[in-house]
Amino acid sequence: MTVRVGILGATGAVGQRFIQLLDDHPTFDLAAVTASEASAGKTYREAAKWRVDTPIPDDVAEMEVVETDPKAVPDDVDLLFSSLPSDVAAAVEPPFLEAGYVVSSNSSNDRMAEDVPLTIPEINPDHLGLIDVQRDERGWDGALVKNPNCSTITMVPTLAALDRFGLDRAHIATLQAVSGAGYSGVTSMEIIDNAIPHIGGEEEKMETESRKLLGSFDGAEVTLHGVDVAASCNRIPTLDGHLENVFAELAEDPSPEAVREAMRDQPAADLPSSPDQLIKVFDDSEPDRPQPRLDRTYADGMGIVAGGVRTTTKGVKYNCLAHNTIRGAAGASILNGELLAEEGWI
Numbered sequence: 049m050t051v052r053v054g055i056l057g058a059t060g061a062v063g064q065r066f067i068q069l070l071d072d073h074p075t076f077d078l079a080a081v082t083a084s085e086a087s088a089g090k091t092y093r094e095a096a097k098w099r100v101d102t103p104i105p106d107d108v109a110e111m112e113v114v115e116t117d118p119k120a121v122p123d124d125v126d127l128l129f130s131s132l133p134s135d136v137a138a139a140v141e142p143p144f145l146e147a148g149y150v151v152s153s154n155s156s157n158d159r160m161a162e163d164v165p166l167t168i169p170e171i172n173p174d175h176l177g178l179i180d181v182q183r184d185e186r187g188w189d190g191a192l193v194k195n196p197n198c199s200t201i202t203m204v205p206t207l208a209a210l211d212r213f214g215l216d217r218a219h220i221a222t223l224q225a226v227s228g229a230g231y232s233g234v235t236s237m238e239i240i241d242n243a244i245p246h247i248g249g250e251e252e253k254m255e256t257e258s259r260k261l262l263g264s265f266d267g268a269e270v271t272l273h274g275v276d277v278a279a280s281c282n283r284i285p286t287l288d289g290h291l292e293n294v295f296a297e298l299a300e301d302p303s304p305e306a307v308r309e310a311m312r313d314q315p316a317a318d319l320p321s322s323p324d325q326l327i328k329v330f331d332d333s334e335p336d337r338p339q340p341r342l343d344r345t346y347a348d349g350m351g352i353v354a355g356g357v358r359t360t361t362k363g364v365k366y367n368c369l370a371h372n373t374i375r376g377a378a379g380a381s382i383l384n385g386e387l388l389a390e391e392g393w394i
């Protein structure tokens with residue numbers, strides 16, 4: 049079955065990743081690209097300052113960019129991906145939902161709303177059931193599904209694997225790539241030869257979104273997981289790939305090998321963009337992995353890579369990494385779109 053898709057905010061950094069990842073997608077056919085009024089009416093090639101490392105697909109280059117308005121998007125588009133600034137998304141997504149579109153959104157607004165599924169297909173696919181609650185409460189014909197923040201999605205699959213040992217507490221320090229801040233987010237004068245120990249709002253997102261993702265859904269509401277999460281976020285001068293140091297306190301006392309096995313056993317999803325093995329784990333023979341430059345393209349950027357598993361007095365510490373604009377952004381929304389299609393929500 050072919051699904052006709054559109055991208056809201058298609059000219060931006062994440063929008064460009066959507067276009068790259070949707071090129072040659074087995075079932076999704078790109079039919080609409082939107083951006084701001086300043087870009088509307090131009091061809092995509094004219095409107096987008098293309099910065100992705102593969103060329104703009106020929107058919108997309110000549111597409112007309114339209115306004116981010118339900119009236120400008122063809123009615124026969126089945127699924128919209130959203131990569132708008134969150135304040136814009138908060139204003140613009142509801143009219144699309146009222147008009148009956150299903151929106152798989154990467155923007156941070158409404159991630160913690162009680163009736164909005166915040167989903168990683170390999171971790172909490174059942175939370176999509178919140179769509180029925182959402183439709184009842186909001187009267188929308190469409191549906192809104194969110195993927196998490198890029199730093200959150202990097203660690204949550206590893207925490208899910210640790211939960212079999214009784215996950216009590218997780219403390220995390222991040223080393224985040226500059227692409228996470230967008231093309232103009234940090235200047236070269238700020239970041240070269242430097243590290244910035246603050247990323248606005250990021251720590252709160254990691255601390256709350258992770259508990260929702262790991263929480264349980266009873267058909268009516270999500271109960272947050274009881275794990276105590278504390279994060280400290282740092283920007284460093286890598287281009288792509290967020291690396292994180294995790295310190296997890298556990299009820300049980302597993303060996304590093306048992307932890308590595310649990311991470312390797314964390315199930316993948318049977319979806320077109322899901323990796324065959326969700327978490328790749330380095331053992332003791334390569335204690336200096338994962339590294340952003342060497343490991344961010346694991347599984348075409350859709351996988352999680354972990355390593356350096358060591359015991360502590362109350363549990364384990366380890367490092368994990370994911371590609372922030374692929375697994376952490378556009379790829380995460382596409383995977384949610386694939387799950388929506390697979391489960392018949394579109």
Ligand SMILES: NC(=O)C1=CN([C@@H]2O[C@H](COP(=O)(O)OP(=O)(O)OC[C@H]3O[C@@H](n4cnc5c(N)ncnc54)[C@H](OP(=O)(O)O)[C@@H]3O)[C@@H](O)[C@H]2O)C=CC1
Nearest residue numbers: 057058059060061062083084087116131132133134228230
């Ligand atoms: N960069 C990253 O790694 C990550 C980003 N995100 C999130 O994804 C979202 C997009 O980020 P990013 O791609 O970096 O942002 P960009 O600023 O690069 O792109 C924003 C997009 O939104 C469009 N837009 C801006 N204002 C309006 C408006 N008023 N009406 C309609 N369209 C508008 C822009 O169009 P135009 O070109 O015409 O201005 C552009 O297409 C954000 O919410 C961000 O927080 C999430 C995870 C990672």
Ligand SMILES: N[C@@H](CC(=O)OP(=O)(O)O)C(=O)O
Nearest residue numbers: 154156197198224228229250
């Ligand atoms: N804050 C993230 C990127 C981002 O935009 O996150 P969010 O999707 O939560 O807005 C970073 O700097 O790496």
